Amino acid sequence: MGQILVVGxxxxxxxxxxxxxxxxxxxxxxxxxxxSASLFAPVRVVGVVGNDYAEEHSLMLxxxxxxxxGVQKVEGKTFHWAGEYxxxxxxxxxxxxxxxxxxxxxxxxxxxxxxxxxxxxxxIDPVLQMEVLxxxxxxxxxxxxxxxxWIQSKKNDLINLLKHIDILVINExxxxxxxxxxxxxxxxxxxxxxxxxxxxxxxxxxxxxxxAENDYFALPAFPIKNVVDPTxxxxxxxxxFIGYLAHHELxxxxxxxxxxxxxxxxxxxxxxxxxxxxxxxxxxxxxLEKRYLxxxxxxxxxx
Amino acid sequence: MGQILVVGxxxxxxxxxxxxxxxxxxxxxxxxxxxSASLFAPVRVVGVVGNDYAEEHSLMLxxxxxxxxGVQKVEGKTFHWAGEYxxxxxxxxxxxxxxxxxxxxxxxxxxxxxxxxxxxxxxIDPVLQMEVLxxxxxxxxxxxxxxxxWIQSKKNDLINLLKHIDILVINExxxxxxxxxxxxxxxxxxxxxxxxxxxxxxxxxxxxxxxAENDYFALPAFPIKNVVDPTxxxxxxxxxFIGYLAHHELxxxxxxxxxxxxxxxxxxxxxxxxxxxxxxxxxxxxxLEKRYLxxxxxxxxxx
Numbered sequence: 001m002g003q004i005l006v007v008g009x010x011x012x013x014x015x016x017x018x019x020x021x022x023x024x025x026x027x028x029x030x031x032x033x034x035x036s037a038s039l040f041a042p043v044r045v046v047g048v049v050g051n052d053y054a055e056e057h058s059l060m061l062x063x064x065x066x067x068x069x070g071v072q073k074v075e076g077k078t079f080h081w082a083g084e085y086x087x088x089x090x091x092x093x094x095x096x097x098x099x100x101x102x103x104x105x106x107x108x109x110x111x112x113x114x115x116x117x118x119x120x121x122x123x124i125d126p127v128l129q130m131e132v133l134x135x136x137x138x139x140x141x142x143x144x145x146x147x148x149x150w151i152q153s154k155k156n157d158l159i160n161l162l163k164h165i166d167i168l169v170i171n172e173x174x175x176x177x178x179x180x181x182x183x184x185x186x187x188x189x190x191x192x193x194x195x196x197x198x199x200x201x202x203x204x205x206x207x208x209x210x211x212a213e214n215d216y217f218a219l220p221a222f223p224i225k226n227v228v229d230p231t232x233x234x235x236x237x238x239x240x241f242i243g244y245l246a247h248h249e250l251x252x253x254x255x256x257x258x259x260x261x262x263x264x265x266x267x268x269x270x271x272x273x274x275x276x277x278x279x280x281x282x283x284x285x286x287x288l289e290k291r292y293l294x295x296x297x298x299x300x301x302x303x
Numbered sequence: 304m305g306q307i308l309v310v311g312x313x314x315x316x317x318x319x320x321x322x323x324x325x326x327x328x329x330x331x332x333x334x335x336x337x338x339s340a341s342l343f344a345p346v347r348v349v350g351v352v353g354n355d356y357a358e359e360h361s362l363m364l365x366x367x368x369x370x371x372x373g374v375q376k377v378e379g380k381t382f383h384w385a386g387e388y389x390x391x392x393x394x395x396x397x398x399x400x401x402x403x404x405x406x407x408x409x410x411x412x413x414x415x416x417x418x419x420x421x422x423x424x425x426x427i428d429p430v431l432q433m434e435v436l437x438x439x440x441x442x443x444x445x446x447x448x449x450x451x452x453w454i455q456s457k458k459n460d461l462i463n464l465l466k467h468i469d470i471l472v473i474n475e476x477x478x479x480x481x482x483x484x485x486x487x488x489x490x491x492x493x494x495x496x497x498x499x500x501x502x503x504x505x506x507x508x509x510x511x512x513x514x515a516e517n518d519y520f521a522l523p524a525f526p527i528k529n530v531v532d533p534t535x536x537x538x539x540x541x542x543x544f545i546g547y548l549a550h551h552e553l554x555x556x557x558x559x560x561x562x563x564x565x566x567x568x569x570x571x572x573x574x575x576x577x578x579x580x581x582x583x584x585x586x587x588x589x590x591l592e593k594r595y596l597x598x599x600x601x602x603x604x605x606x
Contacts (some may be wrong), residue, residue: 185526206509216601220521223488298519301565
C-alpha cells in the first residue's frame, strides 16, 4: 500500500444552500481529501492553519490515521471561505474569501514525508504546486487539481506544472476554460497534449470522464435525491480516487483508473449529503461497499 | 413486432452552430423520430406540411419503410424554425418560429393507424396530444414529450395528459420546470406521482436517467468530440427508445426500458454528428451495433 501526500487548504467555510446554512464549519481541500483518501491508504497532510484552528479538527484526521505533523500552525486566522449555492447547485457563488494565514503559505515537506508514493497537489498556486513536487523524492504517481483563478492569472506556471504530473483532476468548466474546447471530450485530448498521461474531468451530478490511453470512460454520479451541500465534493472525489490507486498499487493501468474514478465519485456522493464533513467523517468501507453495489445496479446495462 | 405511431412536426430548420450553418434543412420531431424508430420497427406518421414540402423529404421516410399516408398536405408554408447554438451547445437560442400550417394542425388519425401498439406524442399542444390518444384504439404503450412553452401556458392540460400515458420522455431543464424540483432525481419521483409509470430524463451530452419501479438507471451519452448540431437529438433519442421497445415487445419491463434508453442515446449520438438528418439518414443497424459495443467499453466498470 502506497503512502499518500496531500498539499492543500485547511479552512473554515460558511455555506448557504437551499437546505440551510452553516457558519465556520470545517472545510478545505486537504481535509476533504484526507478524510476520503484515508479510507483506502495512509495519508500525510501539508498545509497551514491559524491559532484559531480547533484541536478537534486535527483530531478528526488523526482518528482516521492521517499524519498531520506537516500542518504548520502560525500566528493569525485560518483561511475562511463563504459561499452560497442556489438553483442547480453545480456552482457556488463565492461571498467571501479571507485567505488569512493561507496568503503566505510556503509548503515545506517534512523530511519523513519526502518518500511519499502518491502525491495530490490540491488547488493552490501552481508555483507552489511545483515547489512541492521538487521536494518529493521519487513519487510513483502525481495528480493535481486547479481552478479558474489560476488558469486566468498563472496560466504559464500551470502549463509548466502539467508537464510534470501524471493525472490532472479538474472540473468540467475549468477544463474548457483551460483548453478553449467546446466540450469535455475535446478538452480531455487537449489537456493530455499538455503533459498528463491521464485526465479526469469532474462533472458534479453528471459524474466524471476519464481519458487514458486514448480511451474514454464516463459514468454519472450516484443519484442523490437531496443534495444538501456540494462543498468538498471535488476534493472528496480526488481523495477516493488517489486512495484507491494507492491501495491497489497498479500504477496507471486503465482498469485501476476506472475503478478509482468510481470510488472517487462514490465518496463524493456521501459528502454532498450533509454540510461540511458531516457525512464524510462517518463514512466507512462498509457503507462505501454497499453504495458500490447499489451504484452498479444504477449504471449496469446488463441484468 | 409492434406498430409505432408518432404525431409531431415536419419542419424546415435554419440552424447556426460553431461548426457552421444550414438554411431550411429538413427537421421536425416526427422526421427525427421516424428515421430513428424505423431502424427497429414499422412507423406511421401523423403531421402536417405545406405545399412547399419537398417530395424528397417524404421519400426520406418512405425509403425507411415509414408510412407517411397520415401526413396532411395543406395550402400554405411548412413549419419553419430558426435557432442558434453557442457555448455549451446544450440549449438552442430560438431566433424564429414560423408555425405556418402547423398553427392550425388538428391531428386526425387515419382508420388504418388506429390499431397502433406504440404511440409517441411528440412535443405539441397537450390538448392535441390528448385528442390523439382518444383516437387510438388500444395501444400497448404510450409515451410523450413536452416543452417549457406548454408547461408554462397549458400546465393543467399537460397534467391531465400525464394521467393517461405510460412514459414521459423529457429534457432535464423541463423536468425541473414542471416539478419545481432542484435536481433530476427528485423530478423523476415527482413526475411519476403525476401518472407515468416510467420517466426518462434526457440530459444531452450527460446522457439520461430512467426512473421505473422505484429504481434509477443513468448513463452518459456516447462521447462525441465534435458535436456539429444538437437539433433533433431529443426526438432521435425518443425514436430509438420507442423503436427498441416496439421491436422487443417486453412491455414496461425495467430491463427492456434500460436497453431502450441506451439505444435511444446511441441513435442521438449519430444525429449530433452532422446538421439536420445528415448522419441519421445514413444510419443502419450495423453502425448502431458497432457503436453499442464501443459504448459498452466507455461505461463498463468491469473489464
